[in-house]
Amino acid sequence: MGKPLKRFEDRRLLLGDTAFVDDLDIPDLLYVAILRSPYAHAKLLKVDLSGALKVPGVVTAIDGDTAKAVTKTIPSYAVATLKPEEYCLATKKVRYVGEAVAAVVATDPAVAEDAIEEIKVQYEPLLAVIDAEKAVNSKSNFVYDSFGTNAVGHNHALWGNVDEAFRSADQTLKERISVQRFSSTPLEPLAVIAKFDRFTQELTLWCNAQMTGHVMMGLSEMLGMPTNKIRLIVQDIGGGFGIKTRPWRPLAIASLLAMRTNGKPVKYIEDRREHMMAAGMTAGGIFDVEVAFKNDGKILGFRLHEINNDGASLQYAGTYSSMRATLINGSYDIRNIEWDSYTTLTNECPSMPNRGVGKPGMVYIVERMIEFVAQRLKMDPAEIRRRNFIPANKFPYATPSGRVYDSGNYPALLRKALEIVEYDKLREKQAELRKNGKYIGIGLATYVHGASAHSREIEGISIKIDAKGNIVANSGSPDMGTGHTTTISQIIAEELGVNPESITVDHFDSNFSPWTPYSGTHANKFSGPDVEVTLQAAKKLRAKVVAIGANLLEANPIDIELEDGKIFVKGSRERYKTLAEIARASYQNPKLLPEGVEPGLEETAIGNTPLATGAFMTDAKYEVGSMHQLVTGPGSPTSFMTYPSSAHVAVVEVDMETGELKILNYVIVHDCGRIINPLIVQGQVQGNAVHGIGVALLEQFVYDEDGQLLTSSFVDYLKPTTCEVPNIIDDHVVTPSPRSSIGIKGVGEGESLGPLASLANAVEDAIAPLGGDFRIHSLPITPEKIYELVKRAQKQRNRT
Amino acid sequence: MLMDGLPVKSCTVFAVQADGSEITTTEGLSKNGKLHPLQEAFWESHALQCGYCTPGFLMASLAILNRNASPTEEEIRRNLSGNLCMCTGYLNIIKAVKLASEKMAKVRN
Numbered sequence: 001m002g003k004p005l006k007r008f009e010d011r012r013l014l015l016g017d018t019a020f021v022d023d024l025d026i027p028d029l030l031y032v033a034i035l036r037s038p039y040a041h042a043k044l045l046k047v048d049l050s051g052a053l054k055v056p057g058v059v060t061a062i063d064g065d066t067a068k069a070v071t072k073t074i075p076s077y078a079v080a081t082l083k084p085e086e087y088c089l090a091t092k093k094v095r096y097v098g099e100a101v102a103a104v105v106a107t108d109p110a111v112a113e114d115a116i117e118e119i120k121v122q123y124e125p126l127l128a129v130i131d132a133e134k135a136v137n138s139k140s141n142f143v144y145d146s147f148g149t150n151a152v153g154h155n156h157a158l159w160g161n162v163d164e165a166f167r168s169a170d171q172t173l174k175e176r177i178s179v180q181r182f183s184s185t186p187l188e189p190l191a192v193i194a195k196f197d198r199f200t201q202e203l204t205l206w207c208n209a210q211m212t213g214h215v216m217m218g219l220s221e222m223l224g225m226p227t228n229k230i231r232l233i234v235q236d237i238g239g240g241f242g243i244k245t246r247p248w249r250p251l252a253i254a255s256l257l258a259m260r261t262n263g264k265p266v267k268y269i270e271d272r273r274e275h276m277m278a279a280g281m282t283a284g285g286i287f288d289v290e291v292a293f294k295n296d297g298k299i300l301g302f303r304l305h306e307i308n309n310d311g312a313s314l315q316y317a318g319t320y321s322s323m324r325a326t327l328i329n330g331s332y333d334i335r336n337i338e339w340d341s342y343t344t345l346t347n348e349c350p351s352m353p354n355r356g357v358g359k360p361g362m363v364y365i366v367e368r369m370i371e372f373v374a375q376r377l378k379m380d381p382a383e384i385r386r387r388n389f390i391p392a393n394k395f396p397y398a399t400p401s402g403r404v405y406d407s408g409n410y411p412a413l414l415r416k417a418l419e420i421v422e423y424d425k426l427r428e429k430q431a432e433l434r435k436n437g438k439y440i441g442i443g444l445a446t447y448v449h450g451a452s453a454h455s456r457e458i459e460g461i462s463i464k465i466d467a468k469g470n471i472v473a474n475s476g477s478p479d480m481g482t483g484h485t486t487t488i489s490q491i492i493a494e495e496l497g498v499n500p501e502s503i504t505v506d507h508f509d510s511n512f513s514p515w516t517p518y519s520g521t522h523a524n525k526f527s528g529p530d531v532e533v534t535l536q537a538a539k540k541l542r543a544k545v546v547a548i549g550a551n552l553l554e555a556n557p558i559d560i561e562l563e564d565g566k567i568f569v570k571g572s573r574e575r576y577k578t579l580a581e582i583a584r585a586s587y588q589n590p591k592l593l594p595e596g597v598e599p600g601l602e603e604t605a606i607g608n609t610p611l612a613t614g615a616f617m618t619d620a621k622y623e624v625g626s627m628h629q630l631v632t633g634p635g636s637p638t639s640f641m642t643y644p645s646s647a648h649v650a651v652v653e654v655d656m657e658t659g660e661l662k663i664l665n666y667v668i669v670h671d672c673g674r675i676i677n678p679l680i681v682q683g684q685v686q687g688n689a690v691h692g693i694g695v696a697l698l699e700q701f702v703y704d705e706d707g708q709l710l711t712s713s714f715v716d717y718l719k720p721t722t723c724e725v726p727n728i729i730d731d732h733v734v735t736p737s738p739r740s741s742i743g744i745k746g747v748g749e750g751e752s753l754g755p756l757a758s759l760a761n762a763v764e765d766a767i768a769p770l771g772g773d774f775r776i777h778s779l780p781i782t783p784e785k786i787y788e789l790v791k792r793a794q795k796q797r798n799r800t
Numbered sequence: 801m802l803m804d805g806l807p808v809k810s811c812t813v814f815a816v817q818a819d820g821s822e823i824t825t826t827e828g829l830s831k832n833g834k835l836h837p838l839q840e841a842f843w844e845s846h847a848l849q850c851g852y853c854t855p856g857f858l859m860a861s862l863a864i865l866n867r868n869a870s871p872t873e874e875e876i877r878r879n880l881s882g883n884l885c886m887c888t889g890y891l892n893i894i895k896a897v898k899l900a901s902e903k904m905a906k907v908r909n
Contacts, residue, residue, distance in 0.1 A: 006843050013851030014839040016826035020852065187852045187886050238852030239886045481850025481887055679846045683888060687849065690889030714884065721881040722890045 001494045001742075004679035007486040008501055009479070019235035019507070021191035021208055022269055029193070030059055030261055032254060032268035033112035035102040035119050036278065037094035040128035040347040040707020041143070044090050044101070044121070051118030052104050057111035060260045061119070063102040064091035067256065072222045074248050078318035079152050079343075085144055086313055088222075088252035094123065095143055095312035096347050097709055098277025100249055105257045105266045128347040128707035132309035133286060136344040143312055143345040152310075153318035153343030157325070159400035160336035165301030169292035173376055177368055178778045179361050179756070180700040181284040181309065184354055184691050185719065188238020189275040190247045194258035195265035203255055204231045204265075209247055210240040212478055212508050213519025222252055227510075234508040237480035241691075242353035243280050244480075245522060248315070276712040280352020281701055283320035283343075284309035285361045292336075293373050297384040301336030302369060304328075308343045313350030318343045320351060323358030325401045330366035331410045331448045331645060332388040335400050347707045353522065355691055356449070356749045360756055363447040364779075367757030371443075375768065381444050381761065382418060386411060389446075396738070405448060405643040406745075407735040408671060413647035414446050417669040420729055421649045434769055439656060440664065443762025445648040445754040450640030451672075451746025452528025452739075453518070455612045457641075459529035460514030463492060463537045465545070465601035467587040469580030471498065474506040476519035477530050482748060483680035484526055488534050490676060495538035496545065497562030498579065514604050524746025527672075528641040529608040535741060537605035544601060548582050551594040611739045612641045642737040644745040646670040648689075648754035650762040659787030661697065661763065663726035668754070671733045673745035684747045685730050692755030694720040697780050772796035801825045807863040826855040829862070837903035838862055838896075847896035849887035856883045861897045869908075870901050 067087040106112040310317040460476040493500035549567035550557040568576035585592040651665035698718040711717040736743025772793035829836040
């Protein structure tokens, strides 16, 4: 533990011995093609599959009627007041470009693609609902007619005394900012192979789904099949980032087809365009923030009015909004907050969880807000943060929304980041360069993020020392490239005193893996329940090994040590037993077992640490709204187990002629508590940060007024490449979490939250000396936007 | 993959076009289970997470190193910009190519 070990899973990946769904060698495969809606909004009058069924090689085809007859609707995660109407294939209406309308399975992928073109669909196009601000108030033209509205969610909360805060303020300011719809776009798209055994009535799925337990529970419900007749196998996942959380549509479509092919397995892998149109993306947000503050920089309170655009489905509608309540005051001691949050549907791609969910938006709002105040007061952005931080001695800190931050030292994070970047010298350099017509900007972001998943989530793991002393671990949670295999091995190796490389970690198979309803990887969950149960099971095993070893060595268990695969009495290393000998005693020679120790060396741990219950309060005043079940109450899904934090400093140069932006330096100081593998943690920090930089500068899903997606490939939807990423300097501060039995927090989302604000703040800091209106209202910060701002500022300057 | 030593996208080259050419894929980098210095460098530098983009990056990097045994960082960044990675943020990949060029130099000497 604590060592930067190379990952054990890498050798196989480097040799090309990968097991992504497309690599799997399943015999007798048939291939699925999906017919998708070309309209953003239309009545679905008739679907005629007969043409497709006539194509040689086509085995069968299904449409929404089949889906409606034999499956349940796609469930809603957050909205509790409206009944979902959506199935895995469209019925009655199509509601976004790319929505699945029909599916065909054939002996050959090319035949399947040709066959879907023979399906005749009658649409009656309707006006597309695209503008979220208009949609929220629309009195007609609803995405779901029976809802009678597009505004499917409304959260409202009033914490502290907001009116008083505004009354006693020296100044107030108001701004509108927005965050675009984007996605971490995992390189591997959604993929599934489904096989239905008509004799045992068992459905087997090979899928790259992240949330194994959620999928087992939800698919069982949706298909009306018992969970012990569903076998989910998850091997390699080519990136998840949340988009692969619950891929109901491909899973259900493939399952339905598999039940109609006389037992032959069917394979569906979406192509890039399908992924961009239909796999899911973040919710967009329009934020109106009004802040009340004193002239010394102290922020007394703020009002936040939001409109969230969740696309065309109830599936995750309201989730981004609700997640924001978790970090509503950021890293600052602000108690007076009014939060008024609307969620609207539109005829765009449904929202799906994506790296941080609503947290990047909330961090953006708070970190921009404090920057606006600093600008108004002409105060140094570092100084204003220092004056508002939650002090290091005020933990555990209960936020106005009832979440409890476990530990943190935000001033220390900022101090270290400023030291690394040599802040004072940099400000001097900035002034010098300005005199010579060169404009650099410094932007800060100091923030908290929620991690280790939501406090009520539990995981399962079983660890076995087999009859020959070899160790196998099997977790309810899959690995999606974030180093679980190696980290689990490190934890077990530390407890059992073995070489971590000698441990085999199985891939997920619902028949064998101890999954819970929460199993899976999301929200930096691994650092919470996954690590906890691994420790619990490993410790139980260790206790057994120690007891048996003590018996064999005729010693006191207290004096037994485990190291290098040897079990020995402290101080007498030469006289040792091996794990193989312990195992032989355990499985083959019960006479050698001490009193009370049963045969076998296998332990399963299911749960989390009881310390996690410190994450929520029972007497907080919670917000009320249609998303009641998500945001309110103890054990709220949005109350995280741990709260890591970060300080980002972005140093940029703006070209006043072209609007081009260059990142000169990017510094991250993070606090993820105790670090198990520094190499893996740094990899997460860098990967996260580049996601954030992409969102800040490059990425955006754009729909035209008819709801056509204009950015459906990487030609138009820009991702960072090796040419765009700056060299990132990272360091850390450690405030262990009292809620983790080893003091860790989470890493895996955190650094993607900062760059949106740090870069916007940096660009404004660079352009500010020109005067005029240099406000960046929307992301991404493209060269065109910067160019427009510069031109406008120069024009205003020339006028005066 | 490499086609006669040049990096090409396997999905846009017809098999007939490759007739008579020497094709090298990731699987051809290691010999008898012994990793190529490039693969070792990726491993030590933590230049892969999910592994999905790795074959592409390995072959594109090899093409760079075959042309210039000591590429500059600028050269590496420019020549790898045709490959996307969603997990690593690229910095460790760039590090890995630099490390590989050092390893390969040692092997040659």
